[in-house]
Amino acid sequence: MLDWLTIIFLLLLGLIFLVGEVFFLPGVTIMGIIGAIFSGAGIYLSYSYFGSEVGNIVLMLTVIANAGAFFYSLKSGVWQKFALKKSIKSKVNEDDPIYILNEGDVGTAKTTLRPVGDAEISGARFEVTSSKGLIDVGKPIKVVKIEGRKIFVEEIKSLEN
Numbered sequence: 001m002l003d004w005l006t007i008i009f010l011l012l013l014g015l016i017f018l019v020g021e022v023f024f025l026p027g028v029t030i031m032g033i034i035g036a037i038f039s040g041a042g043i044y045l046s047y048s049y050f051g052s053e054v055g056n057i058v059l060m061l062t063v064i065a066n067a068g069a070f071f072y073s074l075k076s077g078v079w080q081k082f083a084l085k086k087s088i089k090s091k092v093n094e095d096d097p098i099y100i101l102n103e104g105d106v107g108t109a110k111t112t113l114r115p116v117g118d119a120e121i122s123g124a125r126f127e128v129t130s131s132k133g134l135i136d137v138g139k140p141i142k143v144v145k146i147e148g149r150k151i152f153v154e155e156i157k158s159l160e161n
Contacts (some may be wrong), residue, residue, distance in 0.1 A: 001024045003049045007042045011062055014039030019069055026081070101126070105143045106156065109135050119153060 018034030025031055039062055047055030100122055107121030115130040119141055131152040132142055145152040 003045070007049070007058065009131060010038050010042030010045065011058070011065075013081070014062075014097050015065060015069060018066060022074065032043075033082060041060075100124075101143060101151065103143050103145060107141055107153075109139045109141055111136055112137050113153070126151055130154070
């Protein structure tokens with residue numbers, strides 16, 4: 001009787017550790033290894049105590065129990081806890097004023113550009129970078145290049161340019 005209790009205990013412990021590996025600590029292989037060792041020990045003891053006929057039955061039942069636990073987990077929706085159910089539908093702020101800027105737009109330096117400062121272009125305030133040295137406050141500027149969110153400007157020497 002004690003032989004059967006030992007075998008059943010080892011097999012259940014192996015199943016618990018294998019299920020724990022899959023559900024609670026995925027990727028931490030130590031629980032899976034411990035579960036496989038316990039299951040293997042239970043199967044080995046069934047062969048050594050009761051012979052190959054009983055050992056084969058225990059092996060088959062262990063494989064069926066482990067596969068059944070795995071397939072039950074798939075059907076029961078346990079895996080849904082590991083996946084995101086919502087998708088992000090937000091977009092980049094398309095109303096951001098930087099998207100209305102084009103090369104050649106003109107504006108006014110609101111701070112001294114050394115080479116970075118603030119400017120008002122198309123009615124909105126932006127942080128800009130002077131591509132040719134210092135630009136004083138109040139000077140007219142022109143957008144010469146836009147790289148992502150970085151705006152490069154030059155001073156307009158005369159408004160005819």
